[in-house]
Amino acid sequence: MEGIRVRFAPSPTGPLHIGGARTALFNWLLARRYKGAMVLRSEDTDLERSSPESERNIMRDLKWLGMDWDEGVDVGGSYGPYRQTERLKLYEEYTQRLLQEGKAYYCFCTGEELEEQRKQQLSRGEMPRYSGKCRHLSPAEVDDLRAKGYQPAIRFRVPAGQQVLVMDEVRGRVEFESDGIGDFVIVKSDGNPTYNYACVIDDHHMEISHVIRGEEHLSNTPSQVLLYEALGWTPPAFAHISLILAEDRSKMSKRKGDTSVEQYREKGYLPEAVVNFLALLGWSPEGEEEIFQPQELVSQFSLERVSRSPAVFNIDKLRWLNGHYIKNSPLERITKLAVPYLLQAGYIKDEPSQGEWEWLAQVVAAVREYLTCLAEITDHVAVFFQDEVEFEEEGLKDVLRQEQVPRVMAALRKAMAETPELTPTGVRRMLQDLRKDLQLGGRKVFMPLRIALTGSNHGPELHELIAILGRERVEYRLNRTLKLAGVEG
Numbered sequence: 001m002e003g004i005r006v007r008f009a010p011s012p013t014g015p016l017h018i019g020g021a022r023t024a025l026f027n028w029l030l031a032r033r034y035k036g037a038m039v040l041r042s043e044d045t046d047l048e049r050s051s052p053e054s055e056r057n058i059m060r061d062l063k064w065l066g067m068d069w070d071e072g073v074d075v076g077g078s079y080g081p082y083r084q085t086e087r088l089k090l091y092e093e094y095t096q097r098l099l100q101e102g103k104a105y106y107c108f109c110t111g112e113e114l115e116e117q118r119k120q121q122l123s124r125g126e127m128p129r130y131s132g133k134c135r136h137l138s139p140a141e142v143d144d145l146r147a148k149g150y151q152p153a154i155r156f157r158v159p160a161g162q163q164v165l166v167m168d169e170v171r172g173r174v175e176f177e178s179d180g181i182g183d184f185v186i187v188k189s190d191g192n193p194t195y196n197y198a199c200v201i202d203d204h205h206m207e208i209s210h211v212i213r214g215e216e217h218l219s220n221t222p223s224q225v226l227l228y229e230a231l232g233w234t235p236p237a238f239a240h241i242s243l244i245l246a247e248d249r250s251k252m253s254k255r256k257g258d259t260s261v262e263q264y265r266e267k268g269y270l271p272e273a274v275v276n277f278l279a280l281l282g283w284s285p286e287g288e289e290e291i292f293q294p295q296e297l298v299s300q301f302s303l304e305r306v307s308r309s310p311a312v313f314n315i316d317k318l319r320w321l322n323g324h325y326i327k328n329s330p331l332e333r334i335t336k337l338a339v340p341y342l343l344q345a346g347y348i349k350d351e352p353s354q355g356e357w358e359w360l361a362q363v364v365a366a367v368r369e370y371l372t373c374l375a376e377i378t379d380h381v382a383v384f385f386q387d388e389v390e391f392e393e394e395g396l397k398d399v400l401r402q403e404q405v406p407r408v409m410a411a412l413r414k415a416m417a418e419t420p421e422l423t424p425t426g427v428r429r430m431l432q433d434l435r436k437d438l439q440l441g442g443r444k445v446f447m448p449l450r451i452a453l454t455g456s457n458h459g460p461e462l463h464e465l466i467a468i469l470g471r472e473r474v475e476y477r478l479n480r481t482l483k484l485a486g487v488e489g
Helices: 018-033 053-063 088-101 112-122 139-147 195-205 213-233 263-265 269-280 294-300 315-328 331-345 353-368 374-378 394-398 405-418 422-437 440-456 464-484
Strands: 006-007 036-041 102-106 153-156 165-166 172-175 185-187 212-216 238-242
Touching: 006 018, 006 212, 006 405, 006 464, 018 036, 018 153, 018 212, 018 269, 018 294, 053 263, 088 102, 088 153, 088 185, 088 195, 088 213, 102 139, 153 213, 153 263, 165 238, 165 405, 172 263, 185 195, 185 269, 195 213, 212 213, 213 238, 238 263, 263 269, 263 422, 269 294, 269 315, 294 315, 331 353, 331 374, 353 374, 394 464, 405 440, 422 440, 422 464, 440 464
Parallel strands: 006 036, 212 238
Antiparallel strands: 102 153, 153 185, 165 172
């Protein structure tokens, strides 16, 4: 498979769907493993819905995921142009050829007529397909209708009684009967080619060797194979990867969760976590390992290990993977990525100074083990930014009223005064010594301290909290919360 050529060809009509990203990834992995070429093509012939902004956003999200391409709309290449709207002349040449050879014909049926045909076929229990009404129009009839101002579509003349065989790299041998296809439109009445038609011409001229795409395109494949045969071309190898289903095994939809890469990026999922997760949706590695860096995926990926069964989008697994990468990424990177969420929540007002960066990094280090996405950081950092601590539950005040608490507080103040620098490591050692000196169990010492400093019985590690708050803020909180609890501290 050395030197293979694959393509990802989205329609720029909206954000990059998570299923499209998985398709792009599988193409990219195969191209990179076998030192082939990855082509990015824009199928933008839906003029009403396509936009340059969507095209830019799709490329942005592909790059965010770490994918690159050797040829495409932004980098050019020897097989361009790479937008379908810039290739209309090429399509027209082949359309005229098919018309001249009698392999295509003009169709003047209106949308209303086609809908009526469809309803009648369904009422008879038949699979809807074009009736062939315009199949035998004479040249004179065509000229007459065009002279009257009717704008025809152009249909491909599907040969009757032919078996269409697709040898799919994932699904194996798949057979279709041409009689069940019906003559399909290759050029719409507005002059723009349909997907089935344009992609065949593009894939041939761009020398695409493997077409890897979603299972929903399998039904298009026999029509495309017939076009390849009519034009005298050899089809590429096809590989139709399984659908991605929601956790209830229904079709993914916005109603059931986020469906675009952009949404996951904005919530603070890391690109390597999303890539790792997408790779495991329909592909299985040889071993039990689930954590993969991109280059490891490249070295292991193959179509032979792509499943025919639908893949289920398990959001808990994505969160787990993302949490793993957050915990194991460089602290400086995670801090930088966390800043926009802290700004938006009002915890910080401006871009941090160098000293503030160092303090923020300590905050992030203290809470990142609790995060499954970076947007969650705002749920965990209030304790570091707000000194007006309030008790989560009224009953927590009772802990501060235990008889040993004044002794614990006094010991902490003395220990802090004797500790030159409050670093997490130094504070951990200080707290261990404090407990030994007091000859009390950990719960008797640390729980009152935690509640006095946070108003809660859970949160970041106590030694990290004290080190980050510093002496003055610790002292302020102790005094305030003990007073609120009616305790002499």
